Amino acid sequence: MNESTQKPKLFSFKNFFHDFVRVTGAPVALWFRPKRIYTCEKARKIPKGGLLLIANHTDFADPVYMMLGVWQRRQYFLVSEELMDGPHGRLFKACRCIRIDRDNPGVSTFREITQRLKSGECVSMFPEGKIAADSTKPSPFKSGAVLMAIRSGVPIIPMYIEKKKSAFGRLRIVIGESVDVRAMYGERPTFAQIDAATKLLFEREQSLSSRLEN
Numbered sequence: 001m002n003e004s005t006q007k008p009k010l011f012s013f014k015n016f017f018h019d020f021v022r023v024t025g026a027p028v029a030l031w032f033r034p035k036r037i038y039t040c041e042k043a044r045k046i047p048k049g050g051l052l053l054i055a056n057h058t059d060f061a062d063p064v065y066m067m068l069g070v071w072q073r074r075q076y077f078l079v080s081e082e083l084m085d086g087p088h089g090r091l092f093k094a095c096r097c098i099r100i101d102r103d104n105p106g107v108s109t110f111r112e113i114t115q116r117l118k119s120g121e122c123v124s125m126f127p128e129g130k131i132a133a134d135s136t137k138p139s140p141f142k143s144g145a146v147l148m149a150i151r152s153g154v155p156i157i158p159m160y161i162e163k164k165k166s167a168f169g170r171l172r173i174v175i176g177e178s179v180d181v182r183a184m185y186g187e188r189p190t191f192a193q194i195d196a197a198t199k200l201l202f203e204r205e206q207s208l209s210s211r212l213e214n
Helices: 013-024 026-032 062-069 089-094 107-118 144-152 181-185 191-210
Strands: 035-038 051-055 076-080 097-100 122-125 156-161 172-175
Touching (some): 062 172, 144 181, 144 191
Parallel strands (some): 035 172, 051 122, 076 122
Antiparallel strands (some): 156 172
């Protein structure tokens, strides 16, 4: 079986803690009462196999919100070296987190992420690179997500997470249709095409946020 078509195992001990948190996190879902808003019928169909999820970043709890938004898939998250090396490093690792240097991502990290995508896993990341200072609109995206999608040949699903105004407010998440960057520009895009794809994803993110203005 080709690496890009391999299916993740339904159960394995390495996923035990992650799945345990998902199951026991039901009260969290009830508390947030997540409302998923899909831009179209196609957006409701979460692809199987390798998948890259991207979202705006306004809160430390955003990884939890992303899991609530796309609950059908186990997700890997990128976590800074500072947190991975801290007292809760083992916990992050057990929860399927990937170490990354946010200021200078290394080749080894890029390779690990693309290999997981090629093997059929779902990786979630925040293209802004850090928590946005202005929670009302996304900051410009970095091109890392586009490069990973091209390298691994997986689609990208953009999501927009509305920042909660109060602890009792309902969580609202807008989920857009997947974007296949490789289908648009091929396996060897130019720098201009990479920039264009990054700009496209950013515009999609802005479009998702406008769905909540009414």
